[in-house]
Amino acid sequence: xxxxxxxxxxxxxxxxxxxxxxxxxxxxxxxxxxxxxxxxxxxxxxxxxxxxxxxxxxxxxxxxxxxxxxxxxxxxxxxxxxxxxxxxxxxxxxxxxxxxxxxxxxxxxxxxxxxxxxxxxxxxxxxxxxxxxxxxxxxxxxxxxxxxxxxxxxxxxxxxxxxxxxxxxxxxxxxxxxxxxxxxxxxxxxxxxxxxxxxxxxxxxxxxxxxxxxxxxxxxxxxxxxxxxxxxxxxxxxxxxxxxxxxxxxxxxxxxxxxxxxxxxxxxxxxxxxxxxxxxxxxxxxxxxxxxxxxxxxxxxxxxxxxxxxxxxxxxxxxxxxxxxxxxxxxxxxxxxxxxxxxxxxxxxxxxxxxxxxxxxxxxxxxxxxxxxxxxxxxxxxxxxxxxxxxxxxxxxxxxxxxxxxxxxxxxxxxxxxxxxxxxxxxxxxxxxxxxxxx
Amino acid sequence: xxxxxxxxxxxxxxxxxxxxxxxxxxxxxxxxxxxxxxxxxxxxxxxxxxxxxxxxxxxxxxxxxxxxxxxxxxxxxxxxxxxxxxxxxxxxxxxxxxxxxxxxxxxxxxxxxxxxxxxxxxxxxxxxxxxxxxxxxxxxxxxxxxxxxxxxxxxxxxxxxxxxxxxxxxxxxxxxxxxxxxxxxxxxxxxxxxxxxxxxxxxxxxxxxxxxxxxxxxxxxxxxxxxxxxxxxxxxxxxxxxxxxxxxxxxxxxxxxxxxxxxxxxxxxxxxxxxxxxxxxxxxxxxxxxxxxxxxxxxxxxxxxxxxxxxxxxxxxxxxxxxxxxxxxxxxxxxxxxxxxxxxxxxxxxxxxxxxxxxxxxxxxxxxxxxxxxxxxxxxxxxxxxx
Numbered sequence: 001x002x003x004x005x006x007x008x009x010x011x012x013x014x015x016x017x018x019x020x021x022x023x024x025x026x027x028x029x030x031x032x033x034x035x036x037x038x039x040x041x042x043x044x045x046x047x048x049x050x051x052x053x054x055x056x057x058x059x060x061x062x063x064x065x066x067x068x069x070x071x072x073x074x075x076x077x078x079x080x081x082x083x084x085x086x087x088x089x090x091x092x093x094x095x096x097x098x099x100x101x102x103x104x105x106x107x108x109x110x111x112x113x114x115x116x117x118x119x120x121x122x123x124x125x126x127x128x129x130x131x132x133x134x135x136x137x138x139x140x141x142x143x144x145x146x147x148x149x150x151x152x153x154x155x156x157x158x159x160x161x162x163x164x165x166x167x168x169x170x171x172x173x174x175x176x177x178x179x180x181x182x183x184x185x186x187x188x189x190x191x192x193x194x195x196x197x198x199x200x201x202x203x204x205x206x207x208x209x210x211x212x213x214x215x216x217x218x219x220x221x222x223x224x225x226x227x228x229x230x231x232x233x234x235x236x237x238x239x240x241x242x243x244x245x246x247x248x249x250x251x252x253x254x255x256x257x258x259x260x261x262x263x264x265x266x267x268x269x270x271x272x273x274x275x276x277x278x279x280x281x282x283x284x285x286x287x288x289x290x291x292x293x294x295x296x297x298x299x300x301x302x303x304x305x306x307x308x309x310x311x312x313x314x315x316x317x318x319x320x321x322x323x324x325x326x327x328x329x330x331x332x333x334x335x336x337x338x339x340x341x342x343x344x345x346x347x348x349x350x351x352x353x354x355x356x357x358x359x360x361x362x363x364x365x366x367x368x369x370x371x372x373x374x375x376x377x378x379x380x381x382x383x384x385x386x387x388x389x390x391x392x393x394x395x396x397x398x399x400x401x402x403x404x405x406x407x408x409x410x411x412x413x414x415x416x417x418x419x420x421x422x423x424x425x426x427x428x429x430x431x432x433x434x435x436x437x438x439x
Numbered sequence: 440x441x442x443x444x445x446x447x448x449x450x451x452x453x454x455x456x457x458x459x460x461x462x463x464x465x466x467x468x469x470x471x472x473x474x475x476x477x478x479x480x481x482x483x484x485x486x487x488x489x490x491x492x493x494x495x496x497x498x499x500x501x502x503x504x505x506x507x508x509x510x511x512x513x514x515x516x517x518x519x520x521x522x523x524x525x526x527x528x529x530x531x532x533x534x535x536x537x538x539x540x541x542x543x544x545x546x547x548x549x550x551x552x553x554x555x556x557x558x559x560x561x562x563x564x565x566x567x568x569x570x571x572x573x574x575x576x577x578x579x580x581x582x583x584x585x586x587x588x589x590x591x592x593x594x595x596x597x598x599x600x601x602x603x604x605x606x607x608x609x610x611x612x613x614x615x616x617x618x619x620x621x622x623x624x625x626x627x628x629x630x631x632x633x634x635x636x637x638x639x640x641x642x643x644x645x646x647x648x649x650x651x652x653x654x655x656x657x658x659x660x661x662x663x664x665x666x667x668x669x670x671x672x673x674x675x676x677x678x679x680x681x682x683x684x685x686x687x688x689x690x691x692x693x694x695x696x697x698x699x700x701x702x703x704x705x706x707x708x709x710x711x712x713x714x715x716x717x718x719x720x721x722x723x724x725x726x727x728x729x730x731x732x733x734x735x736x737x738x739x740x741x742x743x744x745x746x747x748x749x750x751x752x753x754x755x756x757x758x759x760x761x762x763x764x765x766x767x768x769x770x771x772x773x774x775x776x777x778x779x780x781x782x783x784x785x786x787x788x789x790x791x792x793x794x795x796x797x798x799x800x801x802x803x804x805x806x807x808x809x810x811x812x813x814x815x816x817x818x819x820x821x822x823x824x825x826x
Contacts, residue, residue, distance in 0.1 A: 079711040113594035115535045319466030323715045326459040386695045
């Protein structure tokens with residue numbers, strides 16, 4: 001009978017924990033805030049609430065005496081939150097960089113079925129045909145605002161490792177500057193079409209050696225001059241930009257281009273453009289907004305990063321929960337007499353439970369803040385690069401957003417909740433008489 | 440060893456605390472095992488690359504191809520045993536997310552890559568069928584392809600000369616397998632005939648993506664590489680010859696510094712672990728001061744008390760660590776299976792066990808050192824009196 005009872009109680013607690021953690025993660029912040037206010041009101045206004053607050057105060061004020069043990073909770077949870085925030089910030093940074101590269105007012109046209117520019121190809125006649133289609137914005141002279149482009153990959157030594165890595169070299173048409181107004185020359189000047197000149201993106205310059213404006217580089221065994229640096233705040237910063245026909249000649253790609261980016265008359269005119277493409281039997285191409293194109297590029301990798309990050313954080317969280325349980329059980333055991341005394345002078349069980357839980361969650365909160373702060377200090381805007389869809393390095397920055405930090409805090413509080421619940425229940429169930437007698 | 444019973448009893452003196460600590464240690468080493476498997480999978484290509492193979496590719500860019508005319512000239516270089524070649528093809532199956540590793544290969548490709556097992560019947564069928572494809576077993580299982588099926592590859596870089604379409608259809612003639620588990624990732628490739636590719640693609644013929652050279656003596660690799668690169672020096676198709684290991688490593692490196700990320704995470708985890716178990720041990724010793732004093736009274740030397748506490752700390756970590764790594768060994772095949780063949784994690788290798796156990800012992804010693812010293816310096820009189 002007794003075993004059945006304790007088994008049922010254990011089961012009940014497990015279900016309660018699972019339910020409350022699920023609720024917790026789903027709960028939006030305003031509700032959480034309301035909950036905290038409610039707790040505060042309860043602690044201030046009711047009798048049992050005041051008991052809880054004074055019991056908590058006793059616990060918190062003696063943390064100093066248990067500094068080593070308490071720091072286990074803080075550091076353990078700081079580790080979980082730090083790693084979680086850092087890994088998710090990496091995924092978020094990648095998504096943000098690629099997504100901001102595209103928008104809905106420009107479209108990219110690739111060969112049918114191609115998923116990246118590198119596996120695409122457009123003939124010169126295709127480019128002429130596409131330029132005449134409806135839905136594309138025209139300038140004052142009636143010419144379509146469109147840039148036929150060519151992406152090639154060059155081998156250059158990376159600064160960090162000294163070994164060769166792939167850098168993306170993009171040949172752009174004369175209208176490209178109007179298509180991408182966010183690309184701004186911040187140092188030197190723009191390249192002159194027809195000459196072997198390039199401008200380097202800020203990210204590419206930071207990652208690769210010898211790309212400073214004014215230097216000469218060897219691309220496909222020909223000398224090119226870097227004449228300037230540009231900033232764009234998106235994935236293009238990882239590239240070198242040059243004149244499309246000069247790049248094509250240098251790489252012996254005079255047969256055609258790889259993609260064409262056009263400015264749409266309005267975001268809705270993409271359908272018009274697509275319909276026109278479908279009705280022309282000479283064109284075997286797909287059009288999509290640049291936003292869709294670049295979002296799709298980051299999708300896979302950022303999903304992998306998110307899954308890996310959460311898996312690692314869950315395993316670490318489990319370890320941290322055991323650490324917290326250990327510490328709080330020890331805390332309850334060393335304070336058994338105090339707690340028993342409180343019970344003896346009339347404190348009821350709920351205030352005792354709340355006080356132990358609150359103490360754990362305060363420590364957890366401290367850990368969460370510490371971990372988030374460390375992740376933010378070290379990793380916010382930390383620049384890394386990986387192999388992108390075009391087989392070349394994409395530079396992006398970790399992005400530690402307030403959203404991520406608040407999620408990290410939620411994790412910390414959830415760990416504190418689980419780690420505090422069982423020791424709190426034990427504290428409430430301490431048999432008063434034996435606990436008082438224990439030395 | 441005769442004190443093992445004593446150490447064991449001390450360890451489980453407080454069951455709840457020891458079990459909670461063990462579980463945290465397990466979690467830490469579970470993470471270590473999983474992350475190390477990922478790291479090994481990433482470096483597998485370079486670790487197990489044929490030591491006698493070198494890759495000749497364009498010096499300027501990975502996307503530049505090389506003229507076929509280089510092949511006989513490379514073959515003539517002293518020290519070169521066999522020359523074979525391949526072309527990257529790209530494309531996906533059914534949906535863009537199923538990116539494929541489709542490669543056009545020369546007839547003697549499998550001779551130079553003995554790690555891939557192909558039955559003579561399959562090779563014979565491959566020779567007979569112009570549009571044939573030999574597919575890694577893992578890849579075939581992932582998409583349910585059987586010998587005789589038509590495999591459609593969409594969105595390749597190369598359009599078909601006749602149709603202008605980038606959709607190619609191959610006839611599966613059989614599978615190849617890779618025996619070594621570490622290299623199972625190689626089974627995600629599809630190989631088809633280079634002569635078919637060369638003739639049917641619209642981008643011109645006579646170009647090869649990269650050349651694989653088998654050398655007679657791996658120690659001569661450097662001089663052979665220099666001789667090969669000298670052939671095309673100052674031409675518009677200069678080559679870069681490197682060992683297969685270096686070639687594969689340069690790819691893994693470009694994906695990102697996996698090793699650095701793994702070490703950073705593990706540093707955070709182990710630091711926490713150190714603090715946690717250190718605290719547990721300190722508590723355990725503090726509680727047992729009278730008992731330790733009793734031991735000393737009975738004649739245990741200072742040194743053996745030191746040893747007892749040290750052994751307890753190391754045992755605690757090693758026990759948890761071995762359980763954690765054992766758990767990794769159990770679940771890794773499951774993880775690979777659950778990913779539907781996307782992820783091929785190698786089993787826990789001797790290297791991981793070695794590093795893992797070394798880490799356990801080091802952490803155990805670090806954790807034990809302060810409590811053990813404290814136990815050693817106990818003065819019997821004070822300890823018994825509870826001062």
